[in-house]
Amino acid sequence: MHPLTRRSYSLAGRAAERASKFRQGHIGVAVVFARRHHVGAVVVGAGPAGIATVGTLLETLPRYAGRIVWIDPKFDAGKIARYSEVPSNTKAGLFLDYAHAVEPFRAICASAKHRPNPVTTIADMPQHETCSLSYAGDMLRFLTRGLHQHERVEPRLGYLKTTNWDAASPTLRLAYQPAQKLPAAEEGSLASPMVVFCTGSSPRTIALPSNPPLLPLETALTPSLLGATLDRTRNLQVGVIGSSHSAVLVLMNLARLAQSTHPHLRVRWFSRSPTFKYAEQRDGWILYDNTGLKGIAAHFARAELEGDRLATSDAGKVVQRIDCGGSAEAEKQALGAWAPRCDYVVQAIGFDADPVPVDNSVKLVFDHETGAFGDSTGMPVRGLFGAGIAFPERTTDPVGNTEHAVGFWKFMRFLRRVVPQWVEDVYRVEEPRRQAGGVST
Ligand SMILES: Cc1cc2nc3c(=O)[nH]c(=O)nc-3n(C[C@H](O)[C@H](O)[C@H](O)COP(=O)(O)OP(=O)(O)OC[C@H]3O[C@@H](n4cnc5c(N)ncnc54)[C@H](O)[C@@H]3O)c2cc1C
Helix, strand or coil, X not given: CCHHHHHHHHHHHHHHHHHHHHHHHHHCCCCCCHHHCEEXXXXXXXXXXXXXXXXXXXXXXXXXXXXXXXXXXXXXXXXXXXXXXXXXXXXXXXHHXXXXXXXXXXXXXXXXXXXXXXXXXXXXXXXXXCCEHHHHXXXXXXXXXXXXXXXXXXXXXXXXXXXXXXXXXXXXXXXXXXXXXXXXXXXXXXXXXXXXXXXXXXXXXXXXXXXXXXXXXXXXXCHHHHHHHCCCCCCEEEEEECCCHHHHHHHHHHHHHHXXXXXXXXXXXXXXXXXXXECEEECCEEECCCCCECHHHHHXXXXXXXXXXXXXXXXXXXXXXXXCCCCHHHHHHHHHHXXXXXXXXXXXXXXXXXXXXXXXXXXXXXXXXXXXXXXCCXXXXXXXXXXXXXXXXXXXXXXXXXXXXXXXXXXXXXXXXXXXXXXXXXXXXXXHHHHHCCCEC
16 A cells, blocks of 8 residues: 555544544444545535535545535524425425435435335425425435435534635645534544535625614514514514515514514515516526515515505505615615614515635635636636535526526536536546545545
8 A cells, every 4th residue: 555545544544533433422323434534525514505415416426536524513404494484485396306306315215214204295295386494494304314324425513614725735625613512622624625615695684773673584484483572562663674585474474463463563664666576487487586476475465565555455554665765875764764663673685695614815706607616816716616595506597587596406406517517627637646545534
């Protein structure tokens, strides 16, 4: 054996032993690490995008590349877990398509010991109707558990802190921190020629005049939590900013509370326009597929909010629209006049990518076509890729509208297109190096 190879084997063995102790203690998956020392790829994040990335890589990454290290602080379906009372905007059939899209997922479904299980439950639903996101979350947890059992997948319950690279090296170096507090010595490092960020996004917020208390979007989208948070005995004014899918669902939740358990609740809706954009089924494609209202939100907006409906609708008895249209100045004035009168404000104005685990001094630029990253000088960062809501594909529909493709099935479709190219790019160059000694932890 080449001395370098021997050294990397023994380093890998020690690192693997440490990681194995950590892993077995916290998520109970026993794997003999030392034998599978190559880290072929690291996937960061275990939401729908991270799960789809692991499944797609298992199909695509050559065996010699080694195992896939998968890092997440919870392995609990990503942010969908926070939206379990939200009705989906996509049809149940698309969740099932996701669950059957790649061979490792199909194997998990086929070997399931119990029926019904989260995938068969979705299969038994009307496929053209929407469903609660709790079903989608259960399906993701089911697939996650199955992937954790895969011999090439090494889950690490932790948080990736930094990623470093330099042009001279074909590997990226990563430092991660276990999810639970362990001695600093247990903090880990990894090296791999391929790293995929599926790190997700969080609700965007803006500074408001007089800083009224913010009601988190997650709370406002969870009727049971919203009802428990708002005092039903007091006169309360809740402001809702935005006209997005989430904003409409929040308005619907608040209106229902005001009409039932919270009769003293009133809602100020800050919006730039009284009309909405709706997704429209066309011949074989959907107009405004990613930005238009769908499902229950579309139904509620059409029936209760659209145009001058508030004047006659049930929602109009408790919701007042505050016009923020026309200009940035008009919006500022409207918010300045009304936001201070609100007891709480919900901001439903979009999502921003969570901070990526790279050195703060590095500005990454994402290519929405290929899923690759470059640095601010335009140089590609070899081996670094992204997917999911934070790093979506950009699509153009038949009439020329450009959108970011966000949703379980869209992540999967994007990954099935780009992952073979990622593997080709990384391992075409990596193969001679592997023969000379390999890449190890
Ligand atoms: C209200 C709402 C409704 C939606 N409804 C639908 C729907 O009906 N159908 C549909 O297809 N899509 C829907 N979506 C869109 C989309 O599918 C979700 O936003 C999805 O959760 C995004 O998946 P993701 O994997 O990109 O990110 P996330 O779900 O946010 O997962 C990211 C994961 O990465 C982890 N992470 C972040 N940083 C690190 C780090 N440094 N180290 C380790 N782990 C890290 C996080 O802890 C998290 O587990 C909805 C979204 C929202 C907000």
